[in-house]
Amino acid sequence: MAKGSQNRLALLGKSALVRDDSGPFRVYRDESGSIFHSVTHILKETAPEWQQQALERWLARPTATEDRDMAAKRGTLAHNHAEYLLKTGSKLARQTANKRNSWKTSADGLERCPGSITRWAIERAIQGAPRVPWSASGYARGLRGWIADNCTAIHAVEFSIHHPAGMAGTCDALLDINGKGPFIVDWKTSVRERSEDMLTNYIDQLGAYSLGLKSLTDIQPIGGLVVVARRTGAPQIRELSGLELMGAESRFLERAARYFSEPDA
Numbered sequence: 001m002a003k004g005s006q007n008r009l010a011l012l013g014k015s016a017l018v019r020d021d022s023g024p025f026r027v028y029r030d031e032s033g034s035i036f037h038s039v040t041h042i043l044k045e046t047a048p049e050w051q052q053q054a055l056e057r058w059l060a061r062p063t064a065t066e067d068r069d070m071a072a073k074r075g076t077l078a079h080n081h082a083e084y085l086l087k088t089g090s091k092l093a094r095q096t097a098n099k100r101n102s103w104k105t106s107a108d109g110l111e112r113c114p115g116s117i118t119r120w121a122i123e124r125a126i127q128g129a130p131r132v133p134w135s136a137s138g139y140a141r142g143l144r145g146w147i148a149d150n151c152t153a154i155h156a157v158e159f160s161i162h163h164p165a166g167m168a169g170t171c172d173a174l175l176d177i178n179g180k181g182p183f184i185v186d187w188k189t190s191v192r193e194r195s196e197d198m199l200t201n202y203i204d205q206l207g208a209y210s211l212g213l214k215s216l217t218d219i220q221p222i223g224g225l226v227v228v229a230r231r232t233g234a235p236q237i238r239e240l241s242g243l244e245l246m247g248a249e250s251r252f253l254e255r256a257a258r259y260f261s262e263p264d265a
Contacts, residue, residue, distance in 0.1 A: 005109030008217040015160035039169030046255040077136035090154040092121035115152035139229040161212025171209040207248025
């Protein structure tokens with residue numbers, strides 16, 4: 001079971017689904033023609049009414065389009081930076097651990113090398129990372145510092161999931177944090193700190209990714225982390241315990257059922 005789980009996780013680096021942008025919103029199809037809707041689209045359509053109204057007011061502002069594009073760009077740049085560090089760090093850690101024959105397979109089915117090797121590899125990746133444009137440099141710096149200080153194992157980066165509930169998405173990372181894991185991790189950016197209410201969609205998003213991961217690999221995350229990078233200072237962290245992650249899974253399934261019950265879904 002252990003080796004099978006690790007192998008199945010490795011396969012998630014490339015989506016088994018085909019993207020279809022021909023309709024009013026993006027969907028994904030598998031080989032049999034089954035349709036999967038985007039996790040983020042389901043969350044958007046099932047957000048609380050007050051949140052949807054707030055978004056409509058925000059979009060009605062004269063500078064909304066410019067602000068939205070700028071936020072999307074800085075988010076992409078910060079995400080790309082974190083992805084580079086983790087993918088490069090994972091490659092360097094694997095090369096070193098292979099030379100030292102220092103891999104161990106844990107009871108959860110995941111292979112791990114010593115955390116000290118992973119920390120060293122991340123520092124090396126940081127030293128060689130491409131420079132981040134000024135507009136996103138503060139956000140990227142926050143993510144970079146958090147990853148360097150806390151990540152002790154890199155199991156997967158930017159991996160695709162889907163689930164029989166009809167959803168598909170891409171999770172940012174599956175990591176060990178300070179010797180414990182694996183945690184489902186998702187990177188976000190925000191100018192200001194997010195309230196618990198505003199974090200709800202992010203939390204339920206982790207639930208969706210956890211459902212997909214378990215369905216495809218049998219790997220059970222011990223928790224989740226929403227890491228919200230800000231323009232200055234350390235990121236805002238919302239950690240989910242295993243029990244909270246299970247709650248997020250249940251809420252997402254309820255939201256997906258409600259979404260697909262609508263005639264336009």
